[in-house]
Amino acid sequence: MKKVIYNQFGDERVLELVEQAVPAIQNDQLLIRVKAVSINPLDWKVYGGEMKLMSGSRFPKSLGIDFSGMVEQAGSQVTRFKEGDAVMGLLDAFKGGALAEYVVVTEKDITRKPALVSFEQAAALPVTGLSALQIMDQLAAVRPEQDVLINGASGGIGVFAVQIAKKRGAHVTAVVSTDAVTAATQWGADTVIDYTKQPINQLTQRFDVLIDLSTKLSLGEAKPLMKPRSVLVSTLPSPVTLLSSFVTNLFSGKKHKILILKPTVERLTTLTNLAGAGLQIEVANTYTLSNVREAYAEARHRKRIGKSVIVLD
Ligand SMILES: NC(=O)c1ccc[n+]([C@@H]2O[C@H](COP(=O)([O-])OP(=O)(O)OC[C@H]3O[C@@H](n4cnc5c(N)ncnc54)[C@H](OP(=O)(O)O)[C@@H]3O)[C@@H](O)[C@H]2O)c1
Incomplete structure (x- = not known):
């Protein structure tokens, strides 16, 4: 073979x-x-x-x-x-x-x-869908009516993160580059921001959940966009970020969670059901x-x- x-x-x-x-x-x-x-x-x-x-x-x-x-x-x-x-x-x-x-x-x-x-x-x-599910259910625990910003929403994880956050009843802001603006609206995003035209640090809105899939948004840059009790999810684990997020989470209402993908049979089944029910x-x-x-x-x-x-x- x-x-x-x-x-x-x-x-x-x-x-x-x-x-x-x-x-x-x-x-x-x-x-x-x-x-x-x-x-x-x-x-x-x-x-x-x-x-x-x-x-x-x-x-x-x-x-x-x-x-x-x-x-x-x-x-x-x-x-x-x-x-x-x-x-x-x-x-x-x-x-x-x-x-x-x-x-x-x-x-x-x-x-x-x-x-x-x-x-x-x-x-x-599998990898991106399970990542999106783990972020929504375990790391960010997204709830109805929450304001969720997804930075890098048109990549592998982002496409599913937008759709699953909408299914959880959240108000979703998708940050993408120009070619993906129309598609992000089709996946259900309530607001779409073209990061090549409007840097997110200019936003005046504050969010309950920020999900950074670009790997370019630090906690320091995210903090001004976060509500007093909120969470930033990052996807690049390193010993330094894992340690600093642990310390941050002890003392601050603005939490920092790092994705370390842990596939489970239950999430794989949930994902299959979502896909069978029309997940794009x-x-x-x-x-x-x-x-x-x-x-x-x-x-x-x-x-x-x-x-x-x-x-x-
Ligand atoms: N820790 C874990 O267990 C785990 C598991 C799975 C994935 N990951 C990591 O998670 C990250 C995301 O995965 P993915 O599959 O979604 O990757 P991807 O398909 O490469 O998506 C990344 C997205 O970031 C966007 N982006 C780039 N620069 C940006 C900026 N300045 N502002 C806003 N968005 C920007 C890109 O959009 P444009 O191309 O339009 O710029 C792209 O849509 C990767 O680094 C991956 O390695 C980690």
Whole structure:
């Protein structure tokens, strides 16, 4: 089978397409024939060597976290899925391995793909959809009538964050660049701000929840936009931000929460139900395995609405 690997840290040029044997499964595992894999910003942080502490430095390494596909083979202890089921799921974020024609998973890694969701859309859902759900339910605990600002609302997480915050009954302000203004209104945002025309530090409104997906908004910059009892959610964990947020949260009504994605079967099921009920999933571009380097270079450097997806034959 074809698989994307890399043997050193670096930019997209380290990615190689190689031939490997199709892996064998244990009794509690499933073999998935992969149909599509989406690109996440974490991928290039890992193959770029920024996450060595989490990923380790042993090579060869694999790439690709979330995927969709068909169950090719199910081990004898597998109870919830059978051969031929269309599924979607995610692998360990720091080990990857979904960018391959076949991948081995356990039942807790996957969920059924809703019939109305394409394989490309399904691959675009797990990491970013679960992140959006964890932010809404656990970190920000968004409630009806709250004022929620989403900075970076047209990227992978943002598309879902806007829609889920609206479902929770919040008043949503989406901050995007010019090309995404119309789309953000379609996802349900009450107010849309084009950050290329109006910097958010000029806003006079104050928010209960700020969600920064751009990774460019510090707590210091966010504070003037926050109500006395409010929360900023950031998505870039580091020892320094984790420690400073811990101290901030002891003494201030303006809390700082940091996302560390923890996928659960329950949230994966909630996400599947939302997708089956019409959650809009944006696929910006599709690529093939053979142009994986181009796919990553474009995802990293070009503006896009939603996610880039690599489609397998
Ligand atoms: N900690 C965790 O467990 C975890 C889990 C998942 C993701 N993440 C991280 O969360 C972040 C967001 O993920 P994602 O998949 O949504 O990334 P993404 O698709 O790259 O989205 C980032 C968004 O930020 C916007 N942006 C860039 N500069 C901006 C600015 N100055 N002001 C406002 N918006 C700006 C971009 O819009 P334009 O392109 O239009 O500028 C883009 O829509 C990434 O850094 C990712 O690595 C962390």
